[in-house]
Amino acid sequence: MPYARRGGRDESNYRHVTRELAVVIAGRYAGSLRVYERGHASFEYDGAYSGPSISVRMPVSGERFLDDVVRPWVEGLLPDNEAVRESMGKAAGLSGRDPYALLARYGRDCPGAVQICPPEEVAGVLSLVGSYEPVSDDEIGARLLEAQSSSAPRWVGDEESWSLGGAQGKLALARIGTGWGVCIGSAATTHILKPGVEGISLQALDEYLCMRVAARCGLPVASVSYEEFAGVPAIVVERYDRRVDAAGGVERLHQEDLCQALGYLPADKYRPTPSEVLRLLGEDRTGQSVDDFVAALFFNYLVGATDAHAKNYSIMHLAGDEFFLAPMYDVASVLPYRRLRRSPRGCAMPIGREKHFGRLAGSHIERFANNNRLDGEACRELMRGLALDVREAVREEVGESTRIDGVRILGPELERTVVANCDAMLANLARDGRSIDLSRCAVIESGSIDRAGGA
Numbered sequence: 001m002p003y004a005r006r007g008g009r010d011e012s013n014y015r016h017v018t019r020e021l022a023v024v025i026a027g028r029y030a031g032s033l034r035v036y037e038r039g040h041a042s043f044e045y046d047g048a049y050s051g052p053s054i055s056v057r058m059p060v061s062g063e064r065f066l067d068d069v070v071r072p073w074v075e076g077l078l079p080d081n082e083a084v085r086e087s088m089g090k091a092a093g094l095s096g097r098d099p100y101a102l103l104a105r106y107g108r109d110c111p112g113a114v115q116i117c118p119p120e121e122v123a124g125v126l127s128l129v130g131s132y133e134p135v136s137d138d139e140i141g142a143r144l145l146e147a148q149s150s151s152a153p154r155w156v157g158d159e160e161s162w163s164l165g166g167a168q169g170k171l172a173l174a175r176i177g178t179g180w181g182v183c184i185g186s187a188a189t190t191h192i193l194k195p196g197v198e199g200i201s202l203q204a205l206d207e208y209l210c211m212r213v214a215a216r217c218g219l220p221v222a223s224v225s226y227e228e229f230a231g232v233p234a235i236v237v238e239r240y241d242r243r244v245d246a247a248g249g250v251e252r253l254h255q256e257d258l259c260q261a262l263g264y265l266p267a268d269k270y271r272p273t274p275s276e277v278l279r280l281l282g283e284d285r286t287g288q289s290v291d292d293f294v295a296a297l298f299f300n301y302l303v304g305a306t307d308a309h310a311k312n313y314s315i316m317h318l319a320g321d322e323f324f325l326a327p328m329y330d331v332a333s334v335l336p337y338r339r340l341r342r343s344p345r346g347c348a349m350p351i352g353r354e355k356h357f358g359r360l361a362g363s364h365i366e367r368f369a370n371n372n373r374l375d376g377e378a379c380r381e382l383m384r385g386l387a388l389d390v391r392e393a394v395r396e397e398v399g400e401s402t403r404i405d406g407v408r409i410l411g412p413e414l415e416r417t418v419v420a421n422c423d424a425m426l427a428n429l430a431r432d433g434r435s436i437d438l439s440r441c442a443v444i445e446s447g448s449i450d451r452a453g454g455a
Contacts, residue, residue, distance in 0.1 A: 002263030005040070008068035013040040019100055022122045025051050026113040026254055029122055033070070035100045040067040041074065052254045052317040054114070056261045056280065059321050069263065074099050076260040076311070077110045079155065080167040080267070087154045108161035108186045109172070112241050112317070113254035115186065130187030133159075135173065135180050141230030143171055144195040159184050165257065165266065165311060166330070170194045174250070188250040192237045193229075200337065201449060202410045204235040207332040209397055209407075209414060210303050211235075216393035217386065219295055220327040226404055233405070240327050241316070254317040255326055258310040272310040274349050278372045281315075281325060289315070289325040294374070296328050298383050301347045302390045302425060303418050304335035304357055309348040335417035336410055336447035357421050361428040384429050387422040394418045413447040 007013055019035040023043070031045040031054075043058060043065045053059045055073045078099055079085055089096030092105045107116030108125065117125050147155045147169035155170060156162060160182060162172045172189035174181045183189050196204030205226060214221040223238040243251040259265070261280060262272050274297060281289040293313070300308035307330065314326040334345055335357065346355030352364030352371070362380055369376035398411035 003072045003265045003268070004068045005071060007038075008040060008071075009066050013038050014042055014066070019104070020119055021100060021104055021107075021116050022119045022125075023054060024115040024117070024122065024125050025049075025054055026252055027126065027128075029126065030054060032119075033074070033100070033116065041070045041100065042066050043070050052113075052319055053321055054254075055256050056283075056315070056321070056323065057263055072263050072265050073256065073260045074103070075266050076165050076257055077107070077114060077116070078102055078163055078165065080165060080269075080311075081153060083150070084153050084155055084169075087152065088156055091154070091156075091158060103163065106156060106161050106163045109183060109189055110163050111165060111314075112256060113252035115252075125186050128186050130183065130185030132174050132176055132181030132187055133184060134176065135182045138230045140171070140173070140180060140193070141228075141232035144169075144193065144229060144232045144234055147171055148195045148198050150198050157182060161185060162189055164192065168194055168197055168330075176248075188242060188252055190239055190242050190244060190250055192239060193234045194237070195232060195234045202406045203332065204233055205404065205406045205410055206336065206414065207330070208235045209394075209401065209411070210305065210331045210333050211328070212397045212401075213303065213390060213393045213418075214299060214328055214331060216397060217299065217389045219299060220292060220325075221331070222327050222329045228405075237329065240329075255314045256317070257312075257314045261315055262310065264310060266311060269309040269311040270348055272349075274351070274368065275372055277310070277313065277349075278374075284322075284324050286324070289323075290374075292325045294379065295382060295386065296325075297349060297351065298386050299328075299390065300331060300349075301351060301355075301357070301360060302387055302422055303331065303394075304333040304345070304347075304421060305331050306334045306345060306347060307332065312348075333414060333418060335421060336413035336449045338447060338450055358424040360425060362431070365429075380429060383425065387425045387429075391419050391422040410449060413449050417447045 014036050016037045017034050018037050021033040023030045023033050028051045029046055030049045033043050035041045045060055057069050058065045086096035088102055094101045103116045104118055115125050147153055153169055164172055171193045174183050174190045194204055208224055208226040211221055211224045222240050225236045227236050241253045241255045243253060258277060259269050262276055264272055277293060278290060281293055312330040315323045316326045317323050345357055351360060352367035354360050354364040365379050365383055366376045369379040394415050398415045401407045
């Protein structure tokens, strides 16, 4: 069940306003976010606003949306990592547990086209008051290490005002010519830099290779590069929710992640099911979002991406309440790494009630299709075709990336285990749709890369 705060619709919780924030979407004032003395919140659109809805759960209307709808959307604009929120609050002299206070300070550049500020600062936000300050590779490297730290992670600099969701350490910067810039005020970031998860060897490289494999398979996926900053490697992700014009101007494009769109708090990101997602995406009248999600779901299974939960899928908003599935992002395989537990590993969202790598069979795909009113044979063919494509794409990507430090260690294990998973899928599909090639599971469950070191 989506989030429903106790007493969230009790009108007695909405009497005394303690804080008011303005919400700007795509450069237009959208409406007011109000916080009340018991911690509940509401949102109302400005009567003159005619842009995209801030959320599919809050379509443009004269309605006042209450806490059970507002809170999941607000929480999705901030880091999931409590330690990061605490550091943000401490730096600003605020409580890291108050999302509205954090957004009042750091909300000038949020996911999508969202900007949040106190009402008296709306004019400055609408006039795009902000600047870019050059930052050196040495500074970026030091900040990447600080963002990656589990003891005292810090993502945002003292003069910056951006916020991103997720738990993994990251920075948001703007590409300025051949260099990088820190975004001050309302200036928009254009790229996200991630050094990888602390304690998992070569994790940023793993994500880079998996994203490149998705691109080779023709799937919609964010553009990535793999770069070093004063010796600190990072995956650099070009933001698909930004558009840069020929003159260097940056336009924000509106999006929300699927936890926000379905009404789940970030802490519940593993709860939404494929069926819930597909019911939502079925509202895209083109049908393309359904097809793209099924392909992404199958791809994440084949490459062993355990973290493909609802916050790692998003939708892009258009005018008139139209939307479509955003490109894939945050795709990384666990298959090359040694298991830490004895239980089989599996994907975040089950396919026909099965999620464990190497155990998915045609019967599961048929069940998945039937439960979601999809063509079962078409789903089987899609999985078969993707397994063949992924098997070839991972070999090509690893072979062509050997110039990158770390690929000689990670690449062979990524290739071996992902190919094994694809082979098991193809073998299971070739049978009667019910038998499972359990003999391959031991190969798939465990790579030889130690999480904290090398092979």
